[in-house]
Amino acid sequence: GNSVTQMEGPVTLSEEAFLTINCTYTATGYPSLFWYVQYPGEGLQLLLKATKADDKGSNKGFEATYRKETTSFHLEKGSVQVSDSAVYFCALIGGSNYKLTFGKGTLLTVNP
Amino acid sequence: GAGVSQSPSNKVTEKGKDVELRCDPISGHTALYWYRQSLGQGLEFLIYFQGNSAPDKSGLPSDRFSAERTGGSVSTLTIQRTQQEDSAVYLCASSFGQGAETQYFGPGTRLLVL
Numbered sequence: 001g002n003s004v005t006q007m008e009g010p011v012t013l014s015e016e017a018f019l020t021i022n023c024t025y026t027a028t029g030y031p032s033l034f035w036y037v038q039y040p041g042e043g044l045q046l047l048l049k050a051t052k053a054d055d056k057g058s059n060k061g062f063e064a065t066y067r068k069e070t071t072s073f074h075l076e077k078g079s080v081q082v083s084d085s086a087v088y089f090c091a092l093i094g095g096s097n098y099k100l101t102f103g104k105g106t107l108l109t110v111n112p
Numbered sequence: 113g114a115g116v117s118q119s120p121s122n123k124v125t126e127k128g129k130d131v132e133l134r135c136d137p138i139s140g141h142t143a144l145y146w147y148r149q150s151l152g153q154g155l156e157f158l159i160y161f162q163g164n165s166a167p168d169k170s171g172l173p174s175d176r177f178s179a180e181r182t183g184g185s186v187s188t189l190t191i192q193r194t195q196q197e198d199s200a201v202y203l204c205a206s207s208f209g210q211g212a213e214t215q216y217f218g219p220g221t222r223l224l225v226l
Contacts, residue, residue: 032212043116044203044217051212089155098143098210099168102155 002027002094006103009087013080013110021075021106023064023090031092033057033066033073034100038087047075047088080110114138116218118204124224125194133189133221137206144187145207145215146179150200158202161187162210194225 006023013019025031035047035057048057053068062077073090090103117136125131137144146158157171161181172178176195181187191198201222205215 036217043219044205046214046216049212049214091155093212098160099145099157099171100147100155100215101157104154 002031002092002097002101004090004092004101004103006088006090006106008104009106009108011106011108013108015082015110015112016079017110019075019077019080019084019108021088021090021108023073023075023103025071025073025090025092027071027092027094027101029094031094033064034091034093035062035064035073035075036089036091036102038089038105040086044089080108082110082112084108085110116204116206116216118202118218118221120221121219122222122224124226126226127196128193130190130192131194131223133191133202133223135187135189135204135206135218137185137187137204138216139185141206141208141216142184143207143210143213143215144181145205146187146189147203147205148200149203149220153200155203158189160210191223194223196225199223199225 003026032051034049036044037047048059050057050066056065087105091100119134144161160168176192179189201220203220205217207213207215
């Protein structure tokens with residue numbers, strides 16, 4: 001079946017530091033890949049997505065590239081802000097499916 | 113426009129009681145999903161609706177769980193004879209279509225079973 005593995009948290013960074021959150025996946029067919037974010041006290045929001053190999057999703061300074069050869073979709077941001085503090089979830093929809101399969105989430109805390 | 117809304121936002125119930133959780137999807141979205149978020153299990157898929165029919169109920173954890181959708185809009189998730197392990201945040205999402213279409217999530221209902 002489908003599965004997503006993302007780096008264990010928590011991750012604590014200083015403002016303006018570089019962020020990487022690793023995500024790898026196992027899926028049949030050609031999945032679509034997503035990063036969702038959950039800010040404190042708020043619901044899940046889509047951060048970015050990529051639907052085919054070598055696509056790069058980007059939003060709010062965050063980027064992730066769909067790497068089929070390494071089955072990875074790592075999230076990066078060049079300079080984090082305090083307002084980026086949240087839980088980040090990597091997820092996929094596999095093949096002709098429709099259900100999101102999520103990783104366990106990574107808590108990011110950015111200190112001023 | 114309005115996003116996905118869910119009610120109640122919080123629900124405390126006693127073990128053995130039945131609960132109903134409601135979801136109002138974004139207008140025009142034909143697909144509706146229920147997920148559960150718990151500390152031990154992370155985010156799990158429960159059920160998917162396309163229109164009023166549920167082609168995939170595979171994630172429902174037991175026959176105490178059921179869901180329906182009426183008028184291609186509002187959905188209700190019912191848990192009968194609640195158990196303590198049912199305590200979790202129940203999330204509803206909707207999308208315009210399926211596949212890679214973005215799923216928009218509601219704020220969730222936090223259920224606590226005492």
